[in-house]
Amino acid sequence: MKELEAEEIAEILSTAELMKMVMTSNNKKTSHLQGKSVVTLFYENSTRTRLSFEMASKFMGASSANISSSGSSVSKGESLLDTARTIDMMSTDIIVMRHNQSGAPHFIAPHLKASVVNAGDGMNEHPTQALLDMYTMKEKYGSLEGLEVAICGDIYHSRVARSNAIGLKKMGAHVRVAGPATLMPPGFDRLGCTVCKSVKEAVEGADVVMGLRLQLERQTKSLFPSVAEYAKFYAIDMATLSLAKPDALIMHPGPCNHGVELPTVVYDCPQSVINEQVTNGVAVRMAVLYLLIARRNQA
Ligand code: NCD
Numbered sequence: 001m002k003e004l005e006a007e008e009i010a011e012i013l014s015t016a017e018l019m020k021m022v023m024t025s026n027n028k029k030t031s032h033l034q035g036k037s038v039v040t041l042f043y044e045n046s047t048r049t050r051l052s053f054e055m056a057s058k059f060m061g062a063s064s065a066n067i068s069s070s071g072s073s074v075s076k077g078e079s080l081l082d083t084a085r086t087i088d089m090m091s092t093d094i095i096v097m098r099h100n101q102s103g104a105p106h107f108i109a110p111h112l113k114a115s116v117v118n119a120g121d122g123m124n125e126h127p128t129q130a131l132l133d134m135y136t137m138k139e140k141y142g143s144l145e146g147l148e149v150a151i152c153g154d155i156y157h158s159r160v161a162r163s164n165a166i167g168l169k170k171m172g173a174h175v176r177v178a179g180p181a182t183l184m185p186p187g188f189d190r191l192g193c194t195v196c197k198s199v200k201e202a203v204e205g206a207d208v209v210m211g212l213r214l215q216l217e218r219q220t221k222s223l224f225p226s227v228a229e230y231a232k233f234y235a236i237d238m239a240t241l242s243l244a245k246p247d248a249l250i251m252h253p254g255p256c257n258h259g260v261e262l263p264t265v266v267y268d269c270p271q272s273v274i275n276e277q278v279t280n281g282v283a284v285r286m287a288v289l290y291l292l293i294a295r296r297n298q299a
Contacts, residue, residue: 001127001166009134009171012287016135019290020283023059032290033062036093040119041083043069043099048254048278049119049129053096056285062093084108084116094292097121115292123157123218129253130163132284134171136277137208140249145172150202150244152236153212153261156183157219160253161212165191178202179212179234182223199234204243210251211236211261231260241266249273 001009022030038057040050050066057064067087069075074083080099087095096117097105102124109116120126138144149168155161155177165175169192177188178196188195196202203209214230224230241250250262250272258264267274 001125001130001163001170004127004167004170006170009131009167012131012284012291013135013138015287015291016131016280016283019056019286020280023055023282023286024279028059029061030059031061032286033057033060033293035061036293037063037065037091038094038096038289039064039087039090039092039114040066040096041068041087042066042097042119043074043080043104044120046098046119048281049098049126050096052278052281053117053119053128053285053289055282056289059282060286060290062289080104081108081111084112088112088114093296094289115296117288117292120159122159123162124159125163125166126159126253127163127167128281128285128288129160130167131288132277132281133160133164133210133251133253134167135280135284136251136273137173137249139276139280140273141207143172144168147173147207148176148205149173149208149210150176150178150196150199150206151210151212152178152199152202153234154183154214155179155188155212156185156223157215158212162191164210165193169193176202176206180224180230199236200240200243203236203240206244206248208249208251209236209241209244210253211256211266212253213255213257214260227260235260236262236266238263238265238269241269247271251277253277 092114095114096119098119102122104121105116105118151161168175175193176196177193178199252274
């Protein structure tokens with residue numbers, strides 16, 4: 001999101017509107033990516049991101065394939081660059097990559113003919129998640145300008161929070177963040193966000209309330225006393241939610257730890273668009289792949 005201009009974000013979001021019409025129609029086939037090939041290369045687990053890129057590629061007629069670190073020569077010790085070059089040499093147009101190291105896609109991209117899409121790099125960014133989140137907000141409110149967005153939970157480990165903070169600011173929205181002090185990285189104020197002292201303070205009067213998963217797999221030391229205590233102080237429950245605007249959207253990138261960052265009643269409440277986010281993820285990834293191929297064709 002750091003590299004995208006506001007006009008480019010707007011172009012992706014408006015293209016995604018057309019893609020959503022395609023993917024929700026009776027005939028989900030287009031020829032936008034006919035003759036192109038897309039490979040997803042995932043060094044971390046994923047359900048939504050990986051499958052949505054694969055569905056997006058298939059709906060637009062591309063040849064697509066998946067490779068993950070566990071079933072490949074990565075487990076024999078092959079380097080990231082050798083793995084990426086191997087995929088590149090099979091006439092691949094786009095490599096969609098998730099990696100546990102921040103900056104991994106930026107590292108390989110200059111060495112390849114294929115374009116590289118970041119599907120989440122360590123604790124850095126997850127741009128297509130932020131784009132689908134922005135799409136979901138725009139679908140409800142018509143514009144992102146002036147929206148108050150509360151992002152609550154494990155901000156420190158969240159590439160989703162970082163990408164949303166950067167992207168939403170570019171589109172004229174305002175982000176408030178809240179979470180335990182030990183899970184709040186320095187510098188969010190410099191991204192233009194308001195760092196709140198409590199989840200209640202962040203949620204008060206918000207148009208959008210976004211919960212984040214507690215990313216225990218990225219923690220090397222204990223950053224809070226217990227999960228039960230975390231849930232007591234930082235879960236977005238119905239009482240906290242009542243402080244937001246009456247029709248505020250409830251969002252979560254998934255997967256959700258029910259009862260930790262959100263109770264199930266909030267996850268399933270009428271204002272929750274968590275399932276719509278999944279659908280919108282396919283539309284936004286169709287738009288990203290389409291626009292990328294269009295630029296490659298121009299070049
Ligand atoms: C997020 C991710 O992988 O960063 N999930 C996703 O892409 N839908 C958030 C998470 O794993 O908690």
